[in-house]
Amino acid sequence: SQPTEFNLYIGLAFFGAITSALNSLILKAYSTHEHPFSMLFWSNAFAMIFLIPATLYEGAEFSLPVAQVGLTLGLFYIAMTYLIIHAYRRADASQMAPVEYTGLIFAALLGWWILDEELSLVILIGIGLVIFSSILPSYSELKAKWKSRRS
Template identity: 35%
Template sequence: MPLLDVKIRAALWVLGAALAFSLLYASGKLTGGLVPAIQIVFIRYVSGFATVGGIAVVRRIPPRSILNTGRRHLHFVRALCGVGGGACSIYGATHMPLADASALALLQGVFVMALAVLLLRERVSMMQVLAAALCLAGAVVIVRGNAPEAAAGFSFPIGIAPLAVIAGAFLTACEVILIKVLSRHESMLSMLLHVNGFAALLLVLPMLMLWQPAPAWELAALCLLGPMAIAGQMCNVQAYRLADAAWLAPFGYSALVFAALIGWIGFGDLPTLATLLGAALIVAGGLLLIRR
């Protein structure tokens, strides 16, 4: 198969993953904000665990080969980061324009670089520092654009929703570092089964206390989030098997376009000048990081 055809297939896989994660990200807003973010995350991980278990059964993979691991503590910490990151991200995206939230979520790349330097002793170049500075400048522009106004006319420097999205990006970056460590020794199916299982168990007690009733059709729709998240991850795996990260990075930023379209069609949100400028800075910095 010609190299260009392979690259186009890889790009299509990335676009599929970006669409899946954009819908996952917008789930809180799509439910009208009536279902708590933590409840959405719980349903996502329970349905994700059922999906991975079903894949293992269909492939006739013995449970022992998936569950036999000496790094269960790392899977557990990864689940903690995933639960926190997912809840923060969905909460933030529910209470601010989706395009803004998706742009702030791209700070994950900066946090991954910083954690890789601190924890994995990876070296960083001056160009990577400049790229991180561009991303942070873009985040500041978007955050200032979302700063709430006090009743007395004073402007607060930052709102809760942008802070939640930034916290979600940091926790997701922690999860990425753990995935990097675990992927050297664990199969993808083992990693998916452990993270979904541990996350669901972590949320059982909070759900018993915080569960909010919702229409049956809405709960059924939320149960699609687990399979959607698994499909998104598998799309990314397929893409990066076919092409390099540097080629695929620009297509990954299509999540911004999908988020803007969902926000516009579903909620009438139009990107502001601050959003466009901030997103441009973050994307420019992110592309520099990928190229380095």
């Protein structure tokens, strides 16, 4: 659903998006000369500085099923970050952006499929705009490759 007001959770989502973008920039900058496991450790240690206080603020009781889901998601995140580090070693950040933005498509589809979220026209237009803006800078290069393949 669409947010109707600004509150703490919208602010945290915004802060999370900014932090994620900064994390990508740092991963790109250090991926050529740092070991991937060292980068994984420090990026996750940095995340814990913000996640532990947020967890304490919520005051939720410990639940084993929730902890298992959190651990599973954490392992997927570590695997994803490890693969991104290796991708940044082989490609420019501008080439990686369209690939990273496909996560928007999967998030929307999984939200619709698993969480029964609505796929509104606004969400689909927003996803399209983000993907289009990431492909636009390399459009002339893509067009030249397409023409060379057709000839």
